[in-house]
Amino acid sequence: MQSKFTDTELIARSIAGNQAAYADLIRRHQRYVFTLALRFAKNREDAEEIAQDCFVKAYRALSSFNGESKFSTWLYSIVYTTAMTHLRKKRVNTTSIDDEGTFIQLESQSAGLENNSAEQRSRSYYLNQAIEQLLPDDAMIITLFYKGEQSLEEIAQTMGLEANTVKVKLFRARQRLKERLERTLKHEVNELI
């Protein structure tokens, strides 16, 4: 059940020592944080570890949150730094659809999809697949923009980039996703014919 209090009220209560208020804050933001973590980690176990780490770090630093930005923007910047540290630590071999080699890999993945159930063959499923193949930064920008309700300026603040750079990256990410969806769905239509 979602709390009736605003983020600011829950933060004030958490700082005063009310742990139930912080639990409410976690429940409110956990899906966003977990999805963002998943953009970097690529597997649920690591993503959950990152997301948990983020909330613990946020709790420790809660008194330093001055309310100049939205709590979500502040929290997402913790997610970004934690995920980047995790990536460096684990040396995850991330693949990008910018790489030529990845296209070949994606082709073989598309072929593998033939065995999937009809339910999975939805555009939403393919969209998630395509997002997973983006660079982590681009995937994060797409997620923050569409699901995190963050403006370009807020995303720039979260990721320590210029707003213009974010705009360019967002455009590029959308183009990549569009191309990928077109390719996959064309393949699907051909299969049906």
Added chain:
Amino acid sequence: MNEIEEKLWNYIDGNGTSEERRTIDMLIATDEVYKRKYNELLQLNAEFANMELDEPSMAFTYNVMETIRTENALKPLKAAINTRIIWGIGAFFIVTISALLVFVLSGINWNAGHGNSSLDLNLQVPHIENYMNGTVLKVFILFDIVLALFIGDGYLRKKLNSKQAQ
């Protein structure tokens, strides 16, 4: 084509000046390429907006709160070590040294050697063995044990923390 799409994405995102937006409005109404592209991107935009968020495990909130509770449980112990105990030990030493100083000074015969040119303070060295009875020794040993346990606890705690951090 990329330039058209860039303009259209800007338009969909609500960016650009009112004049630029009017121009795009007109192009969508009159130009077939713009109209087709616009509808295509609009549909894509709706799909992006409708993408689903992933759900963490059921125990997620509980796990985070447990980690926080564990950290909080360790904190007061650390605070106690840093303030009360340290200040207590400090106070004990100050009181002991002060008492010893008072005792030594009170034992000095200040009148001795009056009218004599040579410095003869006639210091009476206290017989420390008179005070080293069984009770004093027991208290002293007990204090040493408590101090040793405290230092040992601090050392083990530090070792455990560094192990957890790795």
